[in-house]
Amino acid sequence: MLKLLRMLRPYWVLVFFVLLFVFLQSLSDLYLPTLLSDIVDKGVVQGDNPYIWKIGGFMLLIALGGGLCSIGASFLSAKSAGGFGRDLRSRVFSHVEKYSLHEFDQIGTASLITRTTNDITQVQQVLMMMMRVMVMAPMMCFGGIIMALYKDATLSLVIIAIVPILALIIFAIVSRGVPLFKVMQTKIDKLNLVLRENLTGIRVIRSFNRTTHEQARFNDANTDLTNTSIKVNRIMASLMPTMMLVLNFASLAIVWFGGLRINSGHMEVGDLMAFIQYAWQIMFALIFASMMFVMIPRASASAARINEVLNMVPDINDPAASKAVSAARGQIAFNNVSFHYPGAEIAALSNISFQANPGEVTAIIGGTGSGKSTLINLIPRFYDVTSGSITIGGVDVRELTQDRLRSMIGLVPQKAVLFTGTISDNIRFGKEDASDEEIRHAAVIAQAYDFVSEMNDGFNSPIAQGGTNVSGGQKQRLSIARALVRKPDIYLFDDSFSALDFKTDAKLREALRGETTNATVLIVAQRVSTVMDADRIIVLDDGQISAIGTHKDLLQTSTVYREIVTSQLSEEEIA
Numbered sequence: 001m002l003k004l005l006r007m008l009r010p011y012w013v014l015v016f017f018v019l020l021f022v023f024l025q026s027l028s029d030l031y032l033p034t035l036l037s038d039i040v041d042k043g044v045v046q047g048d049n050p051y052i053w054k055i056g057g058f059m060l061l062i063a064l065g066g067g068l069c070s071i072g073a074s075f076l077s078a079k080s081a082g083g084f085g086r087d088l089r090s091r092v093f094s095h096v097e098k099y100s101l102h103e104f105d106q107i108g109t110a111s112l113i114t115r116t117t118n119d120i121t122q123v124q125q126v127l128m129m130m131m132r133v134m135v136m137a138p139m140m141c142f143g144g145i146i147m148a149l150y151k152d153a154t155l156s157l158v159i160i161a162i163v164p165i166l167a168l169i170i171f172a173i174v175s176r177g178v179p180l181f182k183v184m185q186t187k188i189d190k191l192n193l194v195l196r197e198n199l200t201g202i203r204v205i206r207s208f209n210r211t212t213h214e215q216a217r218f219n220d221a222n223t224d225l226t227n228t229s230i231k232v233n234r235i236m237a238s239l240m241p242t243m244m245l246v247l248n249f250a251s252l253a254i255v256w257f258g259g260l261r262i263n264s265g266h267m268e269v270g271d272l273m274a275f276i277q278y279a280w281q282i283m284f285a286l287i288f289a290s291m292m293f294v295m296i297p298r299a300s301a302s303a304a305r306i307n308e309v310l311n312m313v314p315d316i317n318d319p320a321a322s323k324a325v326s327a328a329r330g331q332i333a334f335n336n337v338s339f340h341y342p343g344a345e346i347a348a349l350s351n352i353s354f355q356a357n358p359g360e361v362t363a364i365i366g367g368t369g370s371g372k373s374t375l376i377n378l379i380p381r382f383y384d385v386t387s388g389s390i391t392i393g394g395v396d397v398r399e400l401t402q403d404r405l406r407s408m409i410g411l412v413p414q415k416a417v418l419f420t421g422t423i424s425d426n427i428r429f430g431k432e433d434a435s436d437e438e439i440r441h442a443a444v445i446a447q448a449y450d451f452v453s454e455m456n457d458g459f460n461s462p463i464a465q466g467g468t469n470v471s472g473g474q475k476q477r478l479s480i481a482r483a484l485v486r487k488p489d490i491y492l493f494d495d496s497f498s499a500l501d502f503k504t505d506a507k508l509r510e511a512l513r514g515e516t517t518n519a520t521v522l523i524v525a526q527r528v529s530t531v532m533d534a535d536r537i538i539v540l541d542d543g544q545i546s547a548i549g550t551h552k553d554l555l556q557t558s559t560v561y562r563e564i565v566t567s568q569l570s571e572e573e574i575a
């Protein structure tokens, strides 16, 4: 947690004033009981009205000053803790943006969301409280003890007897409650995970009539969290009444012994009244300090979770400087590449070697799970190869900065992803400064122009969250347009034509041919009709290259390819 607190540095002026205000407020709180005792002993007992008015007015001024300091401290502590929370959230966010897919898999999206929101809020709240309590509690406690000793040293023995009892009670309760706070954070993670899966998978859940099942799953996670939270609150709730009981007993003892001391002439009434107030201030300082003991470990658990995110070093890093790419900028070469997913025993790809040249279309075909998407994901370095190398224009992709590497690539992922905004915003995602004409042109090539222009607002029509207001095929075409507008050296189409009908698929590939004459095109597909015109077809089987060649060659040489072809095309089509 201390590590995170360093982020308070920009707010040191605010923090200084918070501490100063709390200090002044504590002074006023400590001074008031003494004034009260003066009013009683010198004003009320002796019937000196002007004295009562004078000291009473002074007390009001002190109380007002203390109140203003308290407001100032609350305002400034909220401001600095709020700023700290904002800075920390953006730091976590920008760090997570550097993660490779491996780190995302490791922590999990739901947990990353909880850590960026709930965990940071926990730390922020504790910080706000800590700034006040860390000055107030010791001042009130030690100041209260000094004042109590000053008022009546003998009677202070009552306080000395009570404090260890209070400390014991606090320790007993807090040590039972704190571990449960840590458990609560993981249960919040779980609830977020279920909620997220439910909200994103709502269509599937409804269509498979799994609403009741999912509701039960949510209820389980919810009840689990509630039970832990009730348990922890039950433990913590016993703190206050127990403390109050002890406090009231302490007051009783003080009044009893104080009464005896007044009778024997060792103490005055006003001093006893002030003494009781100091005793309460001491005990409340202890209660506040104990609250901190509860909140700090809880916030430390959150801080540890945040630090885990911040300390996670992305697997994929940039070299100090990007190497220059040779003339054949788009040329991709796989040199004996093998790849294991982290933690997986079996290789997803083994000994892959091939070359894809600019101006050519290289297609990759193979059964599901044969490693096609994995192969594509290695090119923009979503993952790094386990052995071998991938070069672009003769340079190992690991020797290029990720920015440089990805600026050469137009990727159309298997699952089309659109963002909230307009259609043109979504296409412009591929090239920020694209003109309207470039956007229109990309849409024409991607076979999206017709359906876009039929929409009410054309290119300014809105795209809903997750692109739910366009069809699967339309989504694919918009994400193809997004890649096209970039005019990259390399196009990676990862099964991007699967949601298109045969006619649109053919028209799109025809239009693409004119657009990508100088680019290297890699097309992953399941359909033979999508790949049969390619200059080179790579047949993947179980993570290995089973054959490479043109459609004609492969029909002769590759049984795997022939099987795929015969399962999809008629005899006449093959001929």
Ligand SMILES: Nc1ncnc2c1ncn2[C@@H]1O[C@H](COP(=O)(O)OP(=O)(O)OP(=O)(O)O)[C@@H](O)[C@H]1O
Pocket (backbone or CB within 6 Å): 105, 341, 342, 344, 348, 366, 367, 368, 369, 370, 371, 372, 373, 374, 375, 414
């Ligand atoms: N993130 C991951 N972690 C671990 N294993 C993975 C991961 N992604 C894929 N795999 C495994 O790697 C293998 C290849 O998967 P890949 O997605 O590349 O296949 P694919 O040929 O693209 O399949 P499809 O045509 O069904 O999309 C599969 O066995 C899969 O289970």
